[in-house]
Amino acid sequence: MGFFFEVLIGGLLSGVLYSLVALGFVLIYKASGVFNFAQGAMVFFAALTFVGFMEVLPGWTGLEAGSRAVFWFAFVLSLGAMVVLGVLTERVVLRPLVNQPHITLFMATIGLTFLIEGIVQAIWGSHVRGLDLGITDEPIEWILDSADIIVSKFDVFAATLAGVLVASLALFFQYTKVGRALRAVADDHQAALSIGIPLQHIWAIVWSVAGFVALVAGLIWGARSGVQFALTFTALKALPVLILGGFTSVPGAIVGGLIIGASEKLAEVYLGPFVGGGIEGWFPYVLALLFLLVRPEGLFGEKHIDRV
Amino acid sequence: MMNEMAQTATLPESGRRIGEVILDLKNISLRFGGVKALTDISFDVREHEIRSIIGPNGAGKSSMLNVMNGVYHPQEGTILFRGEPRQQMDPHMAATQGIARTFQNIALFKGMSVLDNIMTGRNLKMKTNLFQHALFWGAAQREEIEHRKKVEEVIDFLEIQSIRKTPVGRLPYGLQKRVELARALAAEPTLLLLDEPMAGMNVEEKQDMCRFILDVNDQFGTTIVLIEHDMGVVMDISDRVVVLDYGKKIGDGTPDEVKNDPDVIAAYLGASH
């Protein structure tokens, strides 16, 4: 039983990370109706840019390598880079494609994925780098002692960070002017336009916020498994989460992430042996698909009625 | 040779005598979630007649049409089509039973030519399968040509020869409406549902469309259910008119009866003046 909980908790904690990436998708989808396949590439971009700055900043500024100052300086610069990326995306990709079918926008973000990957690797190189956030990936001792369950310190830290981020985003959208405008846009583009909300402005902000989320996700994932091209696959992890939770729902992204995280770990452990293992890659998808057949709009999605 | 031509050129004969009830709607109620779109509506449609549905915006006219050919499923009520009762239609079944329709917002296949759009109207009459299509030879080609001939008659009938091969997306609005009618006619329907066929047209286009609707009704004996806002047109061409308001039926009868119905005048005709 303890083992079960260990797997479950491990799954839930990694699920939080899925949620974080999925959150980036949801933000952009809600605001601009774009299914941003490039979210994974943005995570990679953010992490690599951050690590890249960490490497070059001491040389440029004379700051001590690995110091807190370098960390924050790099963080701010990376954040700036994400904002630039977001604004550019809005200008160069979204604006010309406004009013195009969703599927076209989706394909455009696949192109964007390649573009981002190519650019960031051309700038910083493509070798694997480590990233140390100062939190070690070791079991929390008192839980190990009291319940005989291994719970990684790092995972808890990451989950907490993600939780804080989600909460602050929720507050941001609930109580700031930009947030309210954003929700208005999500509800009805035309109406939002007609009451004078600058749509493109909002899009740029949302893409920047999504960039910020990508940066946080990139740091956590990068710290855990190294900053490498594989980070782009976080997008693929997040997709089933979205299907499960619905494209437009922030709570859906969170709950979906937890479910996917937990179930894929449990499936790997309990079902995997029967089929030769390695089912983590597709199990979330199959789970999400089965779920789709029952509830096409997702857990928290809105039911869509075809008006003719 | 000439006789063959003559036969293919004349579409099936039928007189324009108003006949039996072919579609009977009884106590139809339709809800979307908590919103009532239609409440306890009953009326019938007789063979060969032109039956109009009028009413202010949001009266439930389009919903009524959608119930008739199974796009919407009413929660209550019965639909009798040719005497067969069913609680609801499904669109495919409606099509096989000879019900065709056009839409308020043109629902053409934008990526296809006029000809292909109308050819899809023959879809149900096509019997060859995918493997025959793959060869496009023998039966498949024969069938394609046979149906092309029928489609050409419709094209000729609606006078759209010059746009035959144009992608529908490039056509002006009025012509798109005409192509949509052509697609519906290609199915040789017995019951034709037209949802605001003249909306957004200029006077000349309206006159043409009116003439086509009357010709269809006259030459092929097609029963027509029509939603239209232009009162002049409705009163001119309809045999009977049903009036809806807020999802309820408030009037039903010949154009003259409806015109003089105090309820209708109060709720609708009066309001527009």
Place this chain on the structure above:
Amino acid sequence: MLYREAGQFKASYEEDQQIFPIRQDRVGMAVLLAFFFLAVPMFASQYWLQAILIPVLIFSLAAIGLNILTGYAGQLSLGSAAFMAVGAFGAYNFMLRIDGMPFLLGIVLGGLSAALVGVAFGLPSLRIKGFYLAVATLAAQFFIVWALVKFPWFSNYSSSGVISAQEIQILGYAFTTPESKYLLTLAVVTVFALVAKNLVRSTTGRRWMAVRDMDVAAEVIGIRPMRAKLSAFAVSSFYCGVAGALYAYTYLGTVEPEGFNLDLSFKILFMIIIGGVGSILGSFLGAAFIVLLPILLNVVMHSTLGSAMPPGLGSNLELIIFGGLIIFFLIVEPHGLARLWQLGKDKLRLWPFPH
């Protein structure tokens, strides 16, 4: 300018419905076929045949497959490579396990296996649309590759799932030289391209397009969206499957499941975006473009930078160019190269008038 259409009137529907109604197009096509069937195998180098022309042809076939699903039936798929894998491994196993299995039948059976799998993964399309469906096809991509690796039976228990294609023999003739493999591939692709053209200009194709353009209206005129979509999945997967079998047999000779990864699926998607969504011709143009571009890039980079080229720059530049082109085409010419060709052709037909 080259067209002389006066006097080319159609006196029957057969003539009117030809694939190439204009005589100059028919002549052009005949010349093109003669060039590729006769001149190319005589004069092209082995490198050109084996490393460029064969893969271009095979990818064209796969792109036609994806185009049928995405361009004609409107269902986005990100799992084309997986269906190619099914075709490759299917053909391999049919030839391996059934004695005297004729090669052509083998690849067709491979294609049919892919079609079956395609239908299975197409089932969700009945309930879900758009990128929900795209995600579902991703599931196919991951699941199929995983299954081919995990169940060694598929690869006849070779290590890590690698299979080596058997020698191709048709009626006792062994296809071993690049020339013969090229001709075989060309013949198969030509036939299937013709079949695809037939499908899309017939009722089947109109049903697909109707569902793509407006599914409610399609249903109302009696088209069953379910059948249309599933038939598109089946035909599309069949094409990908045959392409996969050729990929294994006439192109690489040795393949492993991991070779049919998501990147390959994306590549095929890019082919149809750049070549032209909803165009058979576009599938060929797109495939040629995507295969030739990196080669061209490589040549240019080497001749300009020489050995000074930093490692990895080539592949990153490739990513940037592909990504940029996709966005460029989607914005500027969503119908791709095929549309540009069409516009050029229209100009030529009206020459010297501008419109």
Place this chain on the structure above:
Amino acid sequence: MSDTHGQTALDTFPRLLMEHARQRPDRPAMREKAYGIWQTYSWAEVATSVRAIACGLAELGFKRGDRLAIIGDNRPRLYWSVAACQCLGGIPVMLYQDAVAQEMTYVLLDAEIRFAVVEDQEQVDKMLEILPEVPLLEHVIYDDPRGMRHYSQSQLMGLDGLHEMGRIQDRNQIDFLDGEIAKGASDDISVMLYTSGTTGKPKGVCQTHGAFIAAATGGVQFDRLTDREDILSYLPMAWVGDHLFSFAQAMVAGFTINCPESGETVMTDLREIGPTYYFAPPRVFENLLTQVMIRMEDAGAFKRKIFHHFMAVARRCGAEILDGKPVSAADRFQYWLGNLLVLGPLKNVLGMSRIRVAYTAGAAIGPDLFRFYRSIGVNLKQLYGQTETCAYVCLQPDGQIKLDSVGKPAPFVEVKLADNGEILVKGPMLLKAYYKRPDATAESINADGYFMTGDAGFFDDDGHLKIIDRAKDVGKLNDGSMFAPNFIENKLKFFQHIKEAVSFGNGRDFVTAFINIDIEAVGNWAERKGMAYAGYADLASQSAVYELIKEGIETVNADLASDPRMSGSQIKRFLILHKELDADDGELTRTRKVRRNFVAERYQVLIDGLYEGRKSQFIESEVKYEDGRTGKISANLRIEEAKTFTPRAAIQAA
């Protein structure tokens, strides 16, 4: 002689038709664009259908010598009805399909029509409208049944039904129709064509089989037409030209006639068919040219440059190459290149690339227009003829094209000139008579059997006939030389800035002219020059405009001087009118022809001014405004002199 194929000579149209059905049963006789494709009818099918229609008509009681009215667009079944009528020894009478019902009454009454075959509901409605006024009309047969469901009049019958009835009849009694065809004689009247009648009521011109067959045979031999020609039949069936080209010549040569889908699609259909033999009146060629120029305006600079370059090459040598005249190798190469890049594609897009022979007639064609088509390689020629001569008097032979002549007398035709210059013609193609008008017949054919065309003309040194005017308008200057006002005015009007011209000179010492400028063309010219003007009168009085017009007149004078017969007619003095000649003021006919005498009377003071050598002349005239009110306008018009040239003949003599 007595068997069913007993006709020995192919001297009537029904016999020709049956012969084609035997000789080339599967060759296409007719095509019609309908239902998206060119529906094709072979000679055998046409013959069968014609027989059926004929038998059907006979069943209805159609007798030898009866007239059959035919009203509608160029539809195969209407052409077949013409042939069917001829099989029975009847006389087809085609009516202009766009005439209103009342206009048809006259012809229906005059020709005592009992049977009519009409195209569609529209024509049926016209027939029903005038039915009370034409009591003889018993049967109206309609081709297109659309919309005819509720017509219950006993006179009406569908052509389908008639056809079916006749088909059965023909099968049961195969000898009947052959017998009827055998009864026909070359000298029988084959068709009646009504002349438009600028003066008096229209007259029915009776033409025999022999006449039209002779005219058609002559034309076919002259241009070496074969049974492989394609012609587009789009001009009214009631017009003699259509009957010659689309019926008689097709019947003689066995070529294919092609009927367009509708009036709006003629240009598309022309492009699809790409006829090898083509006829169009000058205005069609003119509209086409205008369209070409307008469409080319939108082309990019580079393309325009290529276009204009090669058009210049074509103007320089295209017509010469077409005529087989010697042209330098360099020009030949340039033209070849131009043909490849511009001219060939241009002709193709216009649907003219297969044309072997094209004709125009009916009005004078501007030399620039004529030369344009010839220079791009379209073998456009002119012909001359009247309804009374089966539209067949003179033809321009290949390779001997003169811009202002109508060619040489056609085979079998004899042309001579009367003392007053009137053109007299004689030959097998002459009319038999005007229907029920022996007086008119006698008036138009002189004692020697020559038809008096009413046109004046002369032969040039190469034996080409030049038409100069209506004979009655031709006068003499005081020195005795010929004065042909229309001839001069037409030359003036080819100049793009001149819209109308009226010339005077009969019984005078020299020629003078009134000019109306073309407000659009001159207005454009003025705008380009940056000239300000307020309306027509102001523009017409500007001296720059006078200069412009003067240049044009002097060009015409130079041209006139080159011809010894015309050199005396050079315009010495002219003025530009202060108002446009207007039909509302009675100055023009409704068909926009100048009413010469009326104008002369009305503007007598101006004529006086011209001849009295004044520099200007005051004029006040009454005008009718569009709302019906009348008002007066006055102006002081400038009178200018134009340079005249010494006649060429005189130079040579000196």
